[in-house]
Amino acid sequence: MNEPEIYAGLQDIFADVFMRDDLQLTPVLSAKDVAGWDSFKQIEIVIAAEERFNMKFHTRELDRLQNVGDLVAVIAEKAK
Amino acid sequence: MTQLHWLPEDPNWRSRLRALRSAGAADPQAAWVEGMALANLRIDFVRSNALDETMRAIFGAMPPKGTGTKAVRLALLGSCTMAHLHGAIRVAGLRRGIWIDIYENNFGQYWQELADSNSDLHAFKPNVVLLALDAHHLAAGLSANFEQEDGDAAVEEQINRIRECWRLAREAFKCPVIHQTAIQVHPDLMGNNEARLPGSAARVVTAINQQLRPLATQDGVDLLAMDARAARDGLAAWFDVGLWHRAKQEISPAAAPMFGDMLGRILGALQGRSFKFLVLDLDNTLWGGVIGDDGMDGIVLGQGSPLGEGYAAFQNYARDLSRRGVILAVCSKNDEANAVEPFESHPEMVLKRGDIACFVANWTDKATNIRSIAAELNIGLDALVFVDDNPVERALIRQELPMVAVPEVTDDPITYLRAVSDAGYFESLAITDEDRARTAQYQGRRAAEALRASSTDMDAYLRGLEMVMVTRRFDTVGLQRTVQLINKTNQFNLTTRRYTEEDVVGVMQSNRAFGLQLRLIDRFVDNGIIAICIGKMVDDGENAGEDLLIDTWLMSCRVLGRQVEPTTLNLIAAQAQKLGAKRLIGEYLPTKKNGMVKDHYARLGFEVVEKHEDGSSRAVLDLTSFTPAPTFIQIQEG
Numbered sequence: 001m002n003e004p005e006i007y008a009g010l011q012d013i014f015a016d017v018f019m020r021d022d023l024q025l026t027p028v029l030s031a032k033d034v035a036g037w038d039s040f041k042q043i044e045i046v047i048a049a050e051e052r053f054n055m056k057f058h059t060r061e062l063d064r065l066q067n068v069g070d071l072v073a074v075i076a077e078k079a080k
Numbered sequence: 081m082t083q084l085h086w087l088p089e090d091p092n093w094r095s096r097l098r099a100l101r102s103a104g105a106a107d108p109q110a111a112w113v114e115g116m117a118l119a120n121l122r123i124d125f126v127r128s129n130a131l132d133e134t135m136r137a138i139f140g141a142m143p144p145k146g147t148g149t150k151a152v153r154l155a156l157l158g159s160c161t162m163a164h165l166h167g168a169i170r171v172a173g174l175r176r177g178i179w180i181d182i183y184e185n186n187f188g189q190y191w192q193e194l195a196d197s198n199s200d201l202h203a204f205k206p207n208v209v210l211l212a213l214d215a216h217h218l219a220a221g222l223s224a225n226f227e228q229e230d231g232d233a234a235v236e237e238q239i240n241r242i243r244e245c246w247r248l249a250r251e252a253f254k255c256p257v258i259h260q261t262a263i264q265v266h267p268d269l270m271g272n273n274e275a276r277l278p279g280s281a282a283r284v285v286t287a288i289n290q291q292l293r294p295l296a297t298q299d300g301v302d303l304l305a306m307d308a309r310a311a312r313d314g315l316a317a318w319f320d321v322g323l324w325h326r327a328k329q330e331i332s333p334a335a336a337p338m339f340g341d342m343l344g345r346i347l348g349a350l351q352g353r354s355f356k357f358l359v360l361d362l363d364n365t366l367w368g369g370v371i372g373d374d375g376m377d378g379i380v381l382g383q384g385s386p387l388g389e390g391y392a393a394f395q396n397y398a399r400d401l402s403r404r405g406v407i408l409a410v411c412s413k414n415d416e417a418n419a420v421e422p423f424e425s426h427p428e429m430v431l432k433r434g435d436i437a438c439f440v441a442n443w444t445d446k447a448t449n450i451r452s453i454a455a456e457l458n459i460g461l462d463a464l465v466f467v468d469d470n471p472v473e474r475a476l477i478r479q480e481l482p483m484v485a486v487p488e489v490t491d492d493p494i495t496y497l498r499a500v501s502d503a504g505y506f507e508s509l510a511i512t513d514e515d516r517a518r519t520a521q522y523q524g525r526r527a528a529e530a531l532r533a534s535s536t537d538m539d540a541y542l543r544g545l546e547m548v549m550v551t552r553r554f555d556t557v558g559l560q561r562t563v564q565l566i567n568k569t570n571q572f573n574l575t576t577r578r579y580t581e582e583d584v585v586g587v588m589q590s591n592r593a594f595g596l597q598l599r600l601i602d603r604f605v606d607n608g609i610i611a612i613c614i615g616k617m618v619d620d621g622e623n624a625g626e627d628l629l630i631d632t633w634l635m636s637c638r639v640l641g642r643q644v645e646p647t648t649l650n651l652i653a654a655q656a657q658k659l660g661a662k663r664l665i666g667e668y669l670p671t672k673k674n675g676m677v678k679d680h681y682a683r684l685g686f687e688v689v690e691k692h693e694d695g696s697s698r699a700v701l702d703l704t705s706f707t708p709a710p711t712f713i714q715i716q717e718g
Contacts, residue, residue: 016094016126019101019133040164043327047320047334048126059322 001053001079006072013048017041027069045071053079082317082335086487086499087122088478097127101134111135112144117482119175125168125336132167135174143179148570148671150578151179152347155206155253157190157245159217161328168336172344176353191241194248202252207580208347209249210304212260213242214330218288219281224269231278235287242292246301254582256350258343259296260304261289263330264311265319302346302509306331309342345507351578352567355485355505356405358398359453361468362412362419362441365496366431367391372418382428390493395430397497402435406506407457409438411449411466416441446473447480458638460570460673465505467496510560542643542712545602549644551651552718554588554595561609562597565634569612570673573634574666574680592617593631594655598648599718600639611635611648617659628661633680643711649684650708651715653701662703670695 007025014023018036023029031037042065049071050056055078065071090096100114115135123131143151152173156162166182173180183204185193190211193201218238226234242259249257266281268274275283289307296303310318313335320332331339348354363370368380368387380388402408408431412419419441423433433439438456440449446468454461462483468474474486487499554562559581566579587595598611614632618624630652635644656664666681678695682688686699 013126016130019097019130021098039327043164043323043329043333044126044129047332048124051124051334057322059325062322062326 001076003072003076006053006075006079009052010045010049010068010071013045013052017044017048025068027072028067030067049075055079081313081502082338083124084122084337084341086489086503087120088474088486088488089122093118093121093123093127097130097134101137105138108139108144109146111138112147115174116177119171120482122488123171123337125333128171128337128340129167131174132170135170139179141181143181146672147177147179148576148673149176149178149353150207150351150567151181153181153205153207154183154347155201155204155209155249156182156184156212157194157201157209157249158185158212158214159188159190160214160330161187162212162331164327164329164333165331165336165339168340169343170340171337172340172342173347175341176344176348178344178347178351178353180347191245194245194252197252206253207255208258208350209253209255210258210260210343211242211245211249212304213262215262215265215281215285216324216330218262218285219266222279222281222284224277224279226279228278231280231284234279235284235291238284238288239291239295242288243295243299246299250300255580257301258304258346259292259301261292261307263306263315263319264289265315265321265324265330302350304343304346306339306342309338342504345504346509349507349509350567350580352564354507355465356463357407357409357457357459357465358401358500358506359409359411359450359464359466359484360398361466361470361473362410362414364469364491365467365493366395367422367426367429368493371422372414376421376426379422379426381422381426387493388428392428392430394493394496397501399430399435401506404511405508407437408435409453409457410436410440411446411453412441413443413446414441445476447476450477450481450484458636458640463568465500465503467500469496539712545604545642545712547642547713548601548716549647549651549713550599550601550716550718552597552599554584554597556588558597558609559584562595562612565609565612565636566632569634569636570671571637572640572677573632573671573674574630574677575632575669576671576674577632579632587614587616590616592619592659594659596648596651596655598644598651600642600644600713602642607636607639610639611644613648613652615652615656615659617661618665623663625660626662627665628656628659628663629665630667633666637676643713645680646684646709647711647713647715650711653703653706653708657703664701664703666699666701668695668697668699 011025014025015021018034023034031042046057046062053075057074061074096118100111100118103111105111115131118131162184169182170180183201183206185201193199222234246257246259262285264282264285266285268282269280270277274280277283293303318331318335323329323332360366368391369378371379380391382388382392398408420433422429423431438453440453450464450466454464461481465485465487466477467487469489469491477484477486485505487503489495489499552558562584563579563581570576584595587593593614593616596613597609600607600610612632612634613630616629616631618627618629653664666686668678668680681699686701688697688699690698
């Protein structure tokens with residue numbers, strides 16, 4: 001799975017989580033940039049990503065996440 | 081499996097949600113209907129929350145008018161975080177047309193809030209309470225080196241505490257209490273024989289779950305059996321240990337839609353809104369192949385092939401459902417003679433012709449046929465579940481009759497059983513004798529219909545039915561059936577007031593009111609309780625002490641045309657006179673479904689004294705000059 005595929009999948013998830021179609025995912029996008037991105041939404045994003053990419057994140061991997069780029073990197077690493 | 085797999089998918093779901101959101105509250109009725117439709121499609125937890133946020137943005141804190149259901153004020157009393165489940169719970173209500181407001185106790189404070197009448201919980205005034213104590217909470221204070229008596233004492237202490245919570249909730253709010261059994265999340269310390277370790281958390285939680293079951297029945301509490309559900313789906317589907325450590329969420333957000341739906345079924349059942357009828361296609365639904373083409377020798381059914389056993393297993397499930405009160409019907413595109421033949425003479429058929437209350441096999445479209453099944457059985461379409469292997473037929477019914485539940489299935493018969501059972505359409509909180517007898521009633525009614533068809537003289541027909549009406553005041557024995565009828569009857573219902581068990585008990589206890597439950601028995605069948613009336617003396621205003629208001633008058637449509645109405649009026653008048661009333665006041669409050677009783681009181685000789693623009697009316701009957709109308713129904717005090 002390449003990066004564009006991961007971004008496309010996440011784009012889809014974000015569209016439902018935040019009910020916005022205009023959100024452009026970039027590596028540096030983080031919770032402070034998006035209204036409503038709280039700890040609940042963070043869990044929603046993570047679990048939706050686990051289901052979509054059929055993988056399970058470890059506690060340490062989740063603790064490291066600071067922005068979209070981190071999430072994409074973890075997914076890419078696990079998908080190898 | 082925690083997906084709502086029986087609901088169909090719609091590729092346009094997201095754009096429909098966006099459209100709903102931008103339309104906003106311009107047309108609240110349309111927004112509610114579209115919200116319900118979106119809730120009845122297959123959605124995961126993210127979309128469930130998105131729909132919930134949209135509905136709340138549209139309606140705010142106020143339920144829309146005219147939902148036809150009773151709004152639920154649900155108190156979640158839990159020991160861990162449930163905030164992530166609110167959206168899915170509200171959407172599960174929406175799926176059933178029920179508006180839900182939720183209050184959740186402040187973290188860990190369920191006990192204090194129950195006990196303190198000044199708490200936020202008491203201010204919220206719930207009309208349903210869910211007590212959800214998680215396994216970690218129940219196992220607090222245990223130690224693996226406990227002696228047997230310590231372990232048993234721990235179980236007993238928790239059980240007493242839980243029952244005390246039930247009692248406090250009931251006393252404070254006089255409303256239904258639901259108890260969520262604990263998901264078994266603790267690891268084993270011994271292994272297969274874990275139950276031999278008195279202080280094992282796994283053992284204690286299991287023991288609590290088991291011992292609570294009969295006590296819940298005894299205390300009138302309904303269970304939300306999460307332990308059983310998680311055992312079916314596998315613990316990993318429900319509990320994410322990482323999330324527990326991170327956010328104290330015992331139920332994974334991914335499972336939230338299923339959790340919400342399970343709770344929603346109970347909330348629906350409390351309002352009598354479970355489905356009651358299972359309508360079955362035949363070819364490739366009850367057996368493999370097409371009876372008209374393949375013949376009796378050619379269809380696949382029963383022992384000898386895995387597919388055939390799958391069909392037989394589905395038939396078996398349907399028969400078991402019918403034995404506990406679900407009514408079966410058949411809707412098939414076939415020549416009737418071909419369709420009936422397997423029921424009468426195929427050795428592997430589990431279902432027999434006598435199991436089917438209404439059998440429709442012809443070449444008319446299925447939407448028309450399902451309408452006529454509902455008409456023949458005298459029931460609302462929203463009580464029907466329709467199972468068909470053919471996606472075209474399913475799509476037709478969903479489009480033409482959106483109130484009929486049509487589970488999504490594949491062409492493998494094992495999915496029919498799974499869809500019907502996982503969807504929980506027929507959720508029931510108790511089994512009444514009425515449920516058991518209902519199939520027999522429907523068969524008896526066919527004999528009565530046949531008699532009517534053969535007799536042209538109406539009086540002779542009515543006399544020939546040898547009807548007896550057994551009249552009883554409301555009592556605890558009939559309480560469940562009374563509440564069920566009050567909340568389910570839509571058509572012959574003058575005021576459509578919905579009441580809980582507690583409300584009905586209130587009528588029982590009042591000496592200025594009466595409640596009647598009327599049973600009709602004829603030569604063919606005991607029809608069960610077919611009518612409910614509540615009368616209340618009007619104790620203020622100019623005619624105080626002289627007027628009796630008929631607060632509720634409802635009747636099952638299946639006994640229309642039997643003179644039940646005038647007979648019931650005679651009984652109401654007699655009860656009213658006992659309370660000293662000089663006049664009866666009848667009200668008609670229109671809904672979408674009760675147009676048939678618009679002129680009910682006028683037909684019975686009342687004088688209509690008020691007619692309002694909204695269609696409601698008020699009628700008066702002078703009891704001082706009232707003479708009971710003669711009917712062919714004999715009265716018997718029950």
